Amino acid sequence: MLTMKNAINELKKIIAPEKVLTSREDMLSYAYDGTPLLQQLPEAVVIPETTEQISAILRLANREGFPVVPRGSGTGLSGGAIPVRGSVVILMSDWNQILEIDKANLTAWVQPGVRTQDFQRAAQEQGLFYPPDPGSQAICTIGGNVAENAGGLRGLKYGVTRDYVMGVEMVLPDGTVMMNGGKNVKNVAGYNLRDLIVGSEGTLGIFTRVLLKLIPKPAASKTMLALFDSLEQAAQSVSDIIAAHIIPCTMEFLDATTIRCVEDFAHIGLPTDAGALLLLESDGHPGQVADESAKMEEILKRNKATEIKVARNDAEADRLKTARRAAFSALARIRPTTILEDATVPRSELARLVNTVTGLAAKYDLMVGNFGHAGDGNMHPTVLTDERDKDEMERVELFFNELYEETLRLGGTITGEHGVGLAKKKYLEKMMSRPEMQVMRSIKKALDPNNILNPGKIFS
């Protein structure tokens, strides 16, 4: 085996030397992603320009035994892009071209480094719609979204990234280039590899091109904000809306702490004494939107909403949604360390999950902000703490352990949209059965026998 220094020299033979970064400053600034508390310096960061180069890097990694970690914009929340010890990071954010928007088939070929919001806008210019909209959409990349199977505010009605991936070209861990999928709406030839690739968290391959599905842009939409005195009233409204067989595009929940932080940042006139709020959006045919939002308003009023505000235009609706997307980061205003989780339960159990969070926060004497995608049972309870306070950090650990036990007891999952990565690895085995874990490990072993691609993520 070569030493790392020699391996870096080999890398410089594969790609231009100035695309191989090794300075202390560069290594420190690629040591993290959006995940709190975790960091690890890589040995080098490389910026490939061709698929062949990626393939050659992976072959070298197999030969010399160094790990490789793919990275987009580094906004992930489970540690998927955090380097592992002795690794080389492959930076894909320069691969930012939209290659084709096919209006006849309603599909688009994009490079993995395209920013989600840029792609949404490009689709919109063609009268088309790409629904997945994670909180970091202004900067996160399609490649990262596919790797993590990212969700967003519109997941309730439109689903998540997986529902929009039709094909992927990728470099497998051994350097083989594989194309899977295509523009066929229906296709049952062979195993459904797509569903294995989406959400593989950078452990099964590095994407070089992604084929995405587009849908027609809804003709109308209406966004509204409902304020409540209590959490229960908001949670009950969500259950009642679903029970009335209404599936709005968006149904987002914010608790009192989150409302205050968001208002402090965005100044959009949220009452800082509200106990909870729901942000709702109905979209589709104008008639359907009118009907659906009237029914929702009725339910909100029945649950004693203290105020219902309707956005007057698209710009105002956008401001509300942008403010909601900033919720997680805005919570960092209160305490230096912000640890966010991704507990998800069947929708009928939402009220119970919300109450569990409140109860556990009191039990462990922690400050917790809670918000999330109420409509799909996906909450982001966020502990506001200080990593320097060892005693408090121990209580944080106990809080999350108990929260996840309760989530699983309610039939929920440890992660709805952020992925397992490093952050939730230890909870995965509690959730999955032994055969499930074994199948996952066999797949990883079959595709990556030397365990060089993003090793130690999802499971060890």
Place this chain on the structure above:
Amino acid sequence: MSHSAYYDQLLNCMHCGLCLPVCPTFSITGREKDSPRGRIRLMKSVADEQMDISTGYMEALDFCLDCQACVSACPAGVQYGDLLEHAREEIYLHQQKEGRVHWFKKLTLGWLFTRQSRLRALGMAMAIYQKSGLKFLVEKSGVLHLFPEKLREWHRLMPDVDMKRPPVSVASVGKKKKAKMRVGIVSGCVQDIFFSSVNRDTLEVLAGNGYEVYLPPDQNCCGSVAGHNGDTETARELARQLIDTFHGRVDQIIINAAGCGSFMKKYDQLLAADSAWAEKARWFAQNTRDIMEFLDENGFTPPENALDKKVTYHEPCHLSHAQQIKEAPRRVLKQLPGISYVELPEAGWCCGSAGVYNITHFEDSMILLDRKMKNLKKTEADIVVTGNPGCMIQLAYGNKRSAFQPEVLHPVSLINRLYKKSAEGNNDD
């Protein structure tokens, strides 16, 4: 900022990455160390002693425009401007200890900008060069081709010196019993040399609106040039001088340069540890107003005559992001009769001026300027207004590079133009 406050602020960054898409330098290189999130991580690494104050670290911080677009974008409220200033001070002290402060920095920060008389002498020399025909000769003779291209570009960048300074003997205008308020004007250092007409317009607009105006002739730089470059001691001394000039003499202090305003509003932080000056500094910071902010807060007499022009507004970073004054200038402009206001795409995106960035990082600065000019073209505006001398110099230079050439004005000059037009009763501009 104390070291512990600095460290707390560093920890407030939860590295979510929402600052990346608004950062101009990140847009140029796409490298994490050229983003606010990356720079904060480097500052933290130095604070944690994981890294020395290396050449690479200094370059990374030097590459930052200090436009603070990231401050507007940051949901967590991280005060990046304060962090950068503290980090640059650390670098300056480190270089001083090592005896490695660049001679040009010493000359400009420690000597040239500490006395306005020195800057004026330089301004006078430049004016003679420009007005005597020597500049014309140099340009036409082709002698510039003997110099590197960069120097030639700088030569073109240099704006004309504005010799029509407000009458220096006037210490107080509009003194009357019924004056609404007594306000002081900070004449600035760069503004005083290149745009003294902006100071004159500020004075006339305020006096015309019934304020008693105090404009002392011998003011020095506010200290922002030194402060933004890490020389905090010099900045403190200049701040004390400026506070002394106005304290006890005026109700409010008016500034028409965004870069100065953002620095003056933080005099309280700058002099917090100086017991003799802390109280006065707090007063000064609380009572400083940008001219557009002041007119928006207190209202102004609308000019009688209309100006049939399309006007757009470029946000100075140090007004929009550092002082969070975004809507006030727009509200004021929209009150001007006859004007059709058109919004500039990416109005809050830095023009690349950023102090002396267009000299120290010429190529990168031009990438940003060309982007700005492209956006300006989309507006088809006749006039672009902006409230900072650095931006005005940069946009004027943009006009030399671009086929689309809107007139560049300070908003207060536009207002005064309408007042004067009204006074002349002249309706055909």
